[in-house]
Amino acid sequence: MSKLKTVIWPQVILFGDSITQFSFQSNGWGSEIANKLVRKCDVVNRGLSGYNSRWAKILLPRIIPSQNSAEQNIAAVTVFFGANDCALEDKNPQQHVPLEEYSANLKGIVRHLDSAGVTADKVIFITPPPLHEPAWEKECILKGCALNRLNSVAGQYAQACVRTAGQCGADVLDLWTLMQKDDQDYTAYLSDGLHLSDKGNEFVAQHLWSLLERRVVNLPFILPYWGDVDVSNPESSLLSELLP
Template sequence: MAKLRPHFVLFGDSITQHSFANEGWGAALADLYSRKADVFLRGYSGYNTRWALLLLDKVFPKVSSSAPEVVTVFFGANDAALPDRGSQRQHVPISEYKANLHQIVSHIKGNSETTVVVLITPPPVDEVGRRVYARTTYGDKAEELPERTNEVTKLYAQACKDVAKEAGVPVIDLWSLFQQTQNWQQAYLSDGLHLTPRGNRVVFEELVNVLNCRPYLTADELPMDFPPFSEIDWKNPSSIFQAKE
């Protein structure tokens, strides 16, 4: 079956999975491209790049006719979990993280060279916010030390940017962008890691900026898949569809 609209795929961890929630960045993107592009959510809470590799053939099968026009790749928050604390099972060494990102980009580009792959760095970590969240959620069982630190996450964000430069694909540096705002911890992060509505808005606006650099992918330029109702002749409704064919 031929595609009626371009396909955008959002591939990532929980920050992507949650992006279709109220005021989420994925929902905003789907709304902006309503009737112009299909936005597919492929976010997997808790996943790191090691596990993401196991999904590549299923999420991005080698069928050229179904290759997406745009893919966001948003992993790293879990890879950056510290190996000696509560989320150690999610930790991926930084060298492997880089290699995994390269493999993800290569797989997607191998299916279609025209696919625009956009890497997104992990956001910064508010360690105080993570401790507050842990105590609120787990009470006395909460660990005293945060399972992630902003210092370590910075290294993964830089690795993501390095991969983007090496692979020749655009990148959104959330780690740096968020910290340009005063009180970014409360403004952009709901629990020290996941995004508030304002944080989601930043991701959405930055992604739209990337797409707007490619006029053929802008919401203004992409056509609607079928004529607006105002153009339909109510006495002979099929005529406009026959004319379009």
């Protein structure tokens, strides 16, 4: 008896920290991207709250193995780290990653993805967003600690992310710059000074889609539109793409 051929959806993998993990919440940027790609791609959330690029680099081979299955067709991967790496070393040494190591970790992530068949042209880096220090300081105080991040330092990591993307041949969404462009009130994009508000999620979804769309635009609609199914012989319509 021949093995049944299964329907394989291509994947867009979102790899990052809490800003990625939370992206599937109501009005989240990941949910918006997933909605745009229904019946074309599975959007897979691999956001890990609190993680930095050092830990991400260690875990990535367990998330996307080098010997990537031919059935796991990856259309794109977003890499969204830096908001924890940029934590001040003297205030938050557990999450802090030095700037040079951050860049090296991003390069290591791209190298591993390439070994798994995900070439650099399928990778989109996302920089950390700007940080609103007064709002984030309130969050820190509630947790019993001092302000542990600065917007200027987040900007240094954003710049490093942009440089690294250029060196690797990957695309980049520079949130830190875009959200502060033309002296706009970037605080509206943030819910607590660091994480995204509804407006911030909408901003990320809109700008990310402009980079992602060309990578998925030619992917087919998976399985026939219901109105095209032959009622008298549905198997011929539904399984035609799956027969050997």
